[in-house]
Amino acid sequence: MLSGDIPPNQTIYIKNLNEKIKKEELKRSLYCLFSQYGKILDVVALKTPKLRGQAWVAFLEVTSASNAVRQMQNFPFYDKPMRIQYAKTKSDCIADADGSLGPKEKKKKQDDKAERKKRGDEGQQSATENGATAENGGRTASSRQGNPNAHEAAAPNSILFIENLPHETTSAMLELLFKQYPGFREVRLIEAKPGIAFVEFEDDIHSSMAMTALQGFRITPQNSMAISFAKK
DNA sequence: AGCACA
Numbered sequence: 361m362l363s364g365d366i367p368p369n370q371t372i373y374i375k376n377l378n379e380k381i382k383k384e385e386l387k388r389s390l391y392c393l394f395s396q397y398g399k400i401l402d403v404v405a406l407k408t409p410k411l412r413g414q415a416w417v418a419f420l421e422v423t424s425a426s427n428a429v430r431q432m433q434n435f436p437f438y439d440k441p442m443r444i445q446y447a448k449t450k451s452d453c454i455a456d457a458d459g460s461l462g463p464k465e466k467k468k469k470q471d472d473k474a475e476r477k478k479r480g481d482e483g484q485q486s487a488t489e490n491g492a493t494a495e496n497g498g499r500t501a502s503s504r505q506g507n508p509n510a511h512e513a514a515a516p517n518s519i520l521f522i523e524n525l526p527h528e529t530t531s532a533m534l535e536l537l538f539k540q541y542p543g544f545r546e547v548r549l550i551e552a553k554p555g556i557a558f559v560e561f562e563d564d565i566h567s568s569m570a571m572t573a574l575q576g577f578r579i580t581p582q583n584s585m586a587i588s589f590a591k592k
Numbered sequence: 593a594g595c596a597c598a
Contacts, residue, residue, distance in 0.1 A: 366595095371595095371596095373595055373596090375593075375594070375595090376593090402597080404596055404597050405596095406596065406597085406598090408596095409594095410594065410595095410596095411594075411595080411596070412594090413593085413594075414593095414594065414595070414596085415596095416595075416596065416597080418597095445595090447595065447596085448595050449595070449596080451596080451597065452596080452597045453597075455597095
């Protein structure tokens, strides 16, 4: 595999990120960008010399991570193509969500690290109680997968395709909604086809964030906007 | 290039 032979993981590891971006902004942007693939449990980014330019995004579902790895591969993010793989290990937030890692284990891990830093390793390992708990049986924790998107998603780009609009929607209404997000360019309604619209942003990063923010927005009680990337 | 959870 191009992803470097790392087995699927709920968490994705992203590298080649623009190191000039402040940590908080980076995390927010990653959150926005990737929540189009499913629920995100945590985003981790550190600015230490060893870890800058990298981040972890932990999803609730492995399938979200898989789609993200494929579809967002090389996505130009702050002018640099993201390199995405599965994370090598399980995120703490997932471990304590599924109970495969007790709080003591967590602490032990940190102690190990601290010790190694001080003395180098002494090869001493005490409790190996986490052996069998790593794999969570065959239990699909996500049996209720109600993914309504059966169609193939278009690659991220600067233009959004909006569906399920009430027929009386005007471009002024849509503009009001979308222009609150940075990078907004214009709204285009299709006269011949009521109920759909195109909304253009400066680039795919900004369109992605608006999509995430407004996905499913109830423009009327019976109309929830369905937003996807426009097909090229 | 670089796989953590301050």
